[in-house]
Amino acid sequence: MKFALTFILFCWLLVRSEAFGPTFGTGLAGVPICPKATTILSHTLKTSETHGVLHHFWTTGAQYKIDRMWVEYYIDGEETPSISFQPSMMCGLGFPTEVSHDFEYSAGGLCGKTAPVGGWHNIFPIPFYKSVNVTVRSDPSDGSSCFNGYLNVRGTVELPLVVPGSGIPLPLGSRLILQSNPLALRQPLEYVVLASLPSGQGVIFETSCPSP
Numbered sequence: 001m002k003f004a005l006t007f008i009l010f011c012w013l014l015v016r017s018e019a020f021g022p023t024f025g026t027g028l029a030g031v032p033i034c035p036k037a038t039t040i041l042s043h044t045l046k047t048s049e050t051h052g053v054l055h056h057f058w059t060t061g062a063q064y065k066i067d068r069m070w071v072e073y074y075i076d077g078e079e080t081p082s083i084s085f086q087p088s089m090m091c092g093l094g095f096p097t098e099v100s101h102d103f104e105y106s107a108g109g110l111c112g113k114t115a116p117v118g119g120w121h122n123i124f125p126i127p128f129y130k131s132v133n134v135t136v137r138s139d140p141s142d143g144s145s146c147f148n149g150y151l152n153v154r155g156t157v158e159l160p161l162v163v164p165g166s167g168i169p170l171p172l173g174s175r176l177i178l179q180s181n182p183l184a185l186r187q188p189l190e191y192v193v194l195a196s197l198p199s200g201q202g203v204i205f206e207t208s209c210p211s212p
Helices: none
Strands: 003-012 023-033 038-044 052-061 070-075 083-085 105-107 111-113 120-122 126-128 131-137 147-157 177-186 203-208
Touching: 023 038, 023 052, 023 131, 038 147, 052 070, 052 131, 070 126, 083 177, 126 131, 131 147
Parallel strands: none
Antiparallel strands: 003 177, 003 203, 023 147, 038 131, 052 120, 052 126, 052 147, 070 083, 070 131, 105 111, 111 120
16 A cells, blocks of 8 residues: 655744743735745844744635745745745645635644635744744746735744743754655655754654645
């Protein structure tokens, strides 16, 4: 027996503080989402601020296109995004065209779908220490044309944090990374690496394994 699986894993490495500062973010209506990446949020911390945390993401737009657009977070000036996801896969729904038009759900209140078209959201805290840039781009399967989307991305400076649902505090300098295995045909009893950290310690926060 053979089966296709896509594994997505969020490794939580968060920051804990005793106070927090101002909230920042963006709310965009009808922004063009095209094959070339568009920056929807860019924020740089003041020298006196120790860290910031993105903690709110929401989007809706063209049916079945907004579900599979790519959202990418560039943390602290990195050239390759450490977080890159499609909204449906972000919350464990790998095949949005296979569910009913009005399908909605919530995964423990941390992520889900709140509208018949789009409505994808998450409240995963994503810490950074200097700057963050968030971009969106259409999936290559949607061709060369653009479509409109609605996006909210928000964060808070020096937000005190623990791992959601556990109360576990994590030290300054920790960060959230996404590790994924693209859709592939797997053999029975085949071993698949879910997470690999080059050094240090980590906490596995979320795994998803949608299959057709």
